[in-house]
Amino acid sequence: MLLHLSLHVYLNIMEANITQSSFTKEQAVKNKTKVAVAAGDGIGPEIMKATLDIMEAAGAAIEPEFIDVGEQVYLSGNTAGIEDKSWDVINRNKLLLKAPITTPQGSGYKSLNVTIRKSLNLYANVRPCRSLHPFVKTLHPNMDVVVVRENEEDLYAGIEHQQTPDVIQCLKLVTKSGSERIIRYAFEYAKQNNREKVTCMVKDNIMKHTDGMFHKVFNKVGEEYPEIKKEIQIIDIGAARLASRPEEYDVVVTLNLYGDIISDITAEIAGSVGLAGSANIGSNYAMFEAIHGSAPDIAGQDLANPSGLINAAVMMLQHIGQTEVSEKIANALLKTLEDGIHTQDVFNPDFSRKKATTSEFAQAVIERIGKHPTRLKPVAMAEGEIRLDKSNEPEILGEKKLVGVDVFVDWPGKDPEELGRKLKSAAKTLQLKMITNRGVKVYPNGNPETFCTDHWRCRFINKDVDLSNGPSCEKISHKMIIALLNDLVNIGIDTIKTENLYYFGEERGFSLGQGE
Ligand code: NAD
Numbered sequence: 001m002l003l004h005l006s007l008h009v010y011l012n013i014m015e016a017n018i019t020q021s022s023f024t025k026e027q028a029v030k031n032k033t034k035v036a037v038a039a040g041d042g043i044g045p046e047i048m049k050a051t052l053d054i055m056e057a058a059g060a061a062i063e064p065e066f067i068d069v070g071e072q073v074y075l076s077g078n079t080a081g082i083e084d085k086s087w088d089v090i091n092r093n094k095l096l097l098k099a100p101i102t103t104p105q106g107s108g109y110k111s112l113n114v115t116i117r118k119s120l121n122l123y124a125n126v127r128p129c130r131s132l133h134p135f136v137k138t139l140h141p142n143m144d145v146v147v148v149r150e151n152e153e154d155l156y157a158g159i160e161h162q163q164t165p166d167v168i169q170c171l172k173l174v175t176k177s178g179s180e181r182i183i184r185y186a187f188e189y190a191k192q193n194n195r196e197k198v199t200c201m202v203k204d205n206i207m208k209h210t211d212g213m214f215h216k217v218f219n220k221v222g223e224e225y226p227e228i229k230k231e232i233q234i235i236d237i238g239a240a241r242l243a244s245r246p247e248e249y250d251v252v253v254t255l256n257l258y259g260d261i262i263s264d265i266t267a268e269i270a271g272s273v274g275l276a277g278s279a280n281i282g283s284n285y286a287m288f289e290a291i292h293g294s295a296p297d298i299a300g301q302d303l304a305n306p307s308g309l310i311n312a313a314v315m316m317l318q319h320i321g322q323t324e325v326s327e328k329i330a331n332a333l334l335k336t337l338e339d340g341i342h343t344q345d346v347f348n349p350d351f352s353r354k355k356a357t358t359s360e361f362a363q364a365v366i367e368r369i370g371k372h373p374t375r376l377k378p379v380a381m382a383e384g385e386i387r388l389d390k391s392n393e394p395e396i397l398g399e400k401k402l403v404g405v406d407v408f409v410d411w412p413g414k415d416p417e418e419l420g421r422k423l424k425s426a427a428k429t430l431q432l433k434m435i436t437n438r439g440v441k442v443y444p445n446g447n448p449e450t451f452c453t454d455h456w457r458c459r460f461i462n463k464d465v466d467l468s469n470g471p472s473c474e475k476i477s478h479k480m481i482i483a484l485l486n487d488l489v490n491i492g493i494d495t496i497k498t499e500n501l502y503y504f505g506e507e508r509g510f511s512l513g514q515g516e
Contacts, residue, residue: 031061032061032062032063033061033062033063033095033320033322034062034063034064034065034092034093034095035062035063035064035065035093035095035096035097035316036064036065036066036067036086036089036090036092036093036095036096036097037052037064037065037066037067037096037097037098038066038067038068038069038070038086038096038097038098038099038101039066039099040069040070040098040099040100040101040294041070041071041072041099041100041101041102041294041296041299042100042102042293042294042295042296042299043099043100043294043295043298043299043303043304043358044070044099044100044101044294045099046299046300046302046304046306046358046359047099047290047304047305047306047308047309047358048097048099048309049359049362050306050309050310050358050359050361050362051097051306051309051310051312051313051362052064053362053366054310054313054329054332054362054365054366054369055313055317055325055329057366057369058325058328058329058332058366058369059325059328060313060317060322060325060329061322061325062317062320062322064097065089065092065093067082067085067086067089067090068083068086069081069082069083069086069098069101069112070101070102070112071101071102071103071104074103074104074109075104079108079109079110080110080112080115081101081103081109081110081112081115082112082115082116090116090120090285094284094285094286095285095286095287095316095320096116096285096286096287096288097287097288097289097309097312097313097316098116098287098288098289099289099290099294099309100289100290100292100293100294100295101294102293102294102296114156114158116280116287117151117152117280117287118152120282120284120285120287121152121282121283121284121285122151122152122280122281122282122285122286122287123150123151123152123178123181123182123185123281123282123283124148124149124150124151124181124182124185124279124280124281124282125147125148125149125150125151125259125263125278125279125280125281126146126147126148126149126189126278126279126280126281126315127146127147127149127263127266127267127276127277127278127279127291128144128145128146128276128277128311128315129143129144129145129146129147129263129266129267129269129270129276130143130144130145130270131143131144131246131270131271132270132271132275132334132337132338132376133271134350134351135337135338135340135342135351135375135376136270136271136272136275136337136342136346136348137271137346137348138269138270138271139269140245140246140247140269140270142247143246143247143249143266143269143270144247144250145242145246145249145250145251145252145266145270146189146193146195146250146251146252147252147254147259147262147263147266148182148185148186148189148251148252148253148254148259149182149253149254149255149256149258149259149260149263150178150179150182150254150255150256150259151182151256151259151280152178152256153173153174153175153178153255153256154172154173154174154255154256154257155170155171155172155256155257156256156257157171157172157173159171159173161497163408163410163455163496163497164410164453164454164455164496165410165454166453166454166455167453167454167455172207172210174210174211174213174214174255176213176217179213179214179217179218180217180221181388182253183200183214183217183218183221183222183253184221184388185281185386185388186198186251186253187221187222187224187225187228188386188387188388189251189386190225190228190250190251191225191227191228192382192383192386193382194382195228195250195251196228196229196250197228197229197230197231197249197250197251198222198225198228198229198230198231198250198251198252198253199230199231199232199233199238199249199250199251199252199253200214200215200218200230200231200232200233200252200253200254201232201233201234201235201238201239201252201253201254201258201262202214202215202218202232202234202235202254202255202258203234203235203236203258204234205234208511209509209510209511211255214255215232218230218232218253219232235254235258235262238252238262239258239261239262239265242262242265242266243265243269246266246269246270263278263291264291267291271346272305272345272346273291273292273308274290274292274304274305274307274308274343274345274346275305275307275308275311275346276290276291276292276308276311277289277290277291277308277309277310277311277312277313277314277315278290278291278312278315279312279315279316279319281319281386283388286316286319288312288313288315288316288319289309289312290308290309290311290312291308292308302357302358302359303343303344303345303357303358304343304345304358305343305344305345305346305358305361306343306358306361306362307333307337307343310329310333310365311330311333313329314326314329314330314333317329318381318382321383323381323382323383324381326381327379327380327381328369328370329365329369330379330381331368331371331372331373331378331379332365332366332368332369332370332371333365334372334373334376334378334379335368335371335372335373336361336364336365336368337373337376338373338374338375338376339353339364339368340352340353340354341353341354341356341360341361341364342354342355342356342361343355343356343357343358343361398504398505398506398507399503399504399505400502400503400504401475401502401503401504402475402476402477402478402500402501402502403461403462403474403475403476403501403502403503404430404433404459404460404461404462404476404500404501405430405459405460405476405481405484405498405499405500405501406457406458406459406460406498406499406501406510407457407458407460407484407485407488407495407497407498408455408456408457408458408495408496408497408498408499409455409456409458409488409493409494409495409496410454410455410456410494410496411454411456411493411494412454414452416435416437416442416443416446416452416456417443417444417446419435419443419456419458420432420435420443420444422491422493423435423458423488423493426487426488426490426491426493427460427484427487427488428483428487429463429480429483429484429487430460430461430462430463430476430480430481430484431460431461431462431463432458432459432460433459433460433461434458434459434513434516435456435457435458435459436456436457436459436513436514436516437450437451437452437453437455437456437457438451438452438453438455439457439513439514440513440514441513441514441516442456455496457513459501459513459516460484461474461476461501462474462475462476462480481498481500485498
C-alpha cells in the first residue's frame with residue numbers, strides 16, 4: 001500500500017514536471033511541429049522527461065500536447081486504454097511520441113499498440129539496431145542493422161476460428177499492395193540512409209502463395225533500385241545468420257510475424273533492449289517509441305535507461321525534417337555512452353566511468369550537445385522524409401475464374417476412403433478430386449500411415465474436367481457450390497467452411513495438396 005501510494009505520488013510529480021517543461025509554455029515561435037506525447041506508465045514518465053529535456057536543450061522545434069493513455073485509462077473501464085479526447089489530439093497532430101505503457105493483466109484489455117497501428121494505418125515498423133562496442137557489451141561489435149517490418153497484415157489480422165474439436169485456425173492475410181508498399185519503403189529507406197543492401201526474408205519454400213508473392217514483389221520493386229544490393233533468404237536460416245553474423249546485414253525487410261521476432265533478436269544481440277527506438281510509419285501518421293516495456297520493477301527509482309526513447313525521438317525529428325537537431329542529439333547520446341556515463345542496465349566496470357541515474361544521464365547528454373563521439377562512428381543523418389510516390393494499386397492479372405471449391409468438413413471418422421465414398425456419391429453437381437488432412441493428400445490413394453485429425457479439406461471441381469488443365473479448365477458457378485453444400489448437408493456432413501478456387505488469368509490462385 002505504502003509502495004503503491006509513494007509510486008503514485010511520484011508519478012504525479014513526474015507528470016507535473018513534464019507538463020511544466022518549458023515546451024508547454026505558450027511560445028510564440030512559429031514553425032513548431034505539434035506532437036502528441038504520451039508519458040506512459042512505469043518508467044515512462046521518467047524517460048519521457050529525460051527525452052523532452054534533451055530535445056528542448058538541442059533546440060528541437062516541437063510543441064508537445066500531452067495525452068493520457070495506458071494503465072489508468074484501462075483501469076477506469078476503457079478497454080482500449082485510450083480516450084476519445086486523446087484520439088482528437090493524435091488526429092490533429094498526426095505525430096505521436098509514446099513512452100511504454102502497462103497493459104493490465106486479465107482478458108478484455110486490448111493492446112493499445114495494435115489499436116494505434118491499425119487505426120492510423122502505420123504500415124512500416126522501422127527498428128535500427130547498432131552495436132556500441134566496446135561501451136555496451138555485445139558479441140557483435142560491428143553490427144548495424146535496420147529491420148523494416150510490415151506492421152498490419154499477416155497472422156496479426158487476428159482472425160481465428162475453432163473449427164472442429166481438434167483444430168483451430170489463424171488466417172494469414174498478405175496483400176500485394178501492402179507488400180509492395182513495405183518493400184518500397186525499405187528500398188527508399190536504404191537509399192535515403194546510404195545503405196548498401198536490402199535482404200528480404202520469407203518462407204516461400206512452404207508458403208508459396210503468400211510469402212511467394214512477397215518474394216516476387218521484392219524482385220519486381222528491387223529492379224527500380226539498381227544501385228542497392230538485393231538478397232533473399234528463407235527466414236529460418238536468415239534469422240539464424242542474423243543472430244550469429246549480424247554484421248553481414250544492412251536493411252532487412254520482412255512480413256509481420258518474422259519481423260516481430262527478428263527485430264527483438266537484433267535489439268537483444270546489439271547489447272540491450274533498453275537502447276533501441278522504433279518508428280511506426282504510415283502515409284499520414286507516425287508514432288515513435290522505445291522498444292522496451294514499462295519496466296515496473298525499476299519504475300519511480302530514477303534508474304531507467306532513457307536511450308531507447310531518445311533514439312525514438314531522434315527518428316521522429318529526422319522524419320519531420322529536423323535533421324540537424326536529430327543528428328546533434330544522436331551524436332551527444334553516443335558521446336555520453338563513449339564517455340562511460342552509463343545507467344545501471346548497461347554498466348560495465350571495464351568501460352563505465354559513472355553509474356548514472358536517468359536524470360544524470362539526461363544531463364550528461366545535454367552537456368554533450370554539439371559534440372561528436374571520437375571512437376564510435378558519428379551519426380550523419382540523411383535529409384528529408386521518405387515519401388512513396390508510386391501508387392500501390394493491385395496489378396490486374398487477367399480474368400478471375402472460379403474453377404472449384406475446397407469444402408472443409410468436421411468428420412470424426414478415421415478412414416479417408418470411407419469419407420471419400422460418402423462425398424462422391426452425395427455430390428451431384430461437382431466431382432470430388434481429392435481429400436487432404438492437415439494439407440497431406442489422403443484420398444484417393446493416401447498413405448495409411450498419415451495421421452488424420454477431424455479436419456478434412458475436400459476439393460471439388462467441375463465434373464469431367466481436370467484441374468491440371470490449368471487456366472483453361474472449366475468454370476464453375478457459385479450456385480453449383482451452394483448445391484454441393486446442400487448435397488453434403490443432406491447426408492449429415494458438418495461443413496465448416498469453404499474456400500473458392502480461382503485462376504487469375506494464367507496464375508493459379510490456390511496451392512495444391514501435398515501429393516496432389
Ligand atoms: P520490460 O521491457 O518492461 O522489462 C524487461 C526487463 O528489462 C526488466 O528487467 C526491466 O527492468 C528492463 N528494462 C526495460 N526497459 C529498460 C530501460 N529503459 N532501462 C533499464 N532497464 C530496462 O518488459 P516486461 O517486464 O515484459 O513488461 C512490462 C510491462 O510493459 C507489461 O505491462 C507489458 O505489457 C508492457 N510493455 C509495453 C510495451 C509498449 O508500450 N510498447 C512494450 C513491451 C511491454
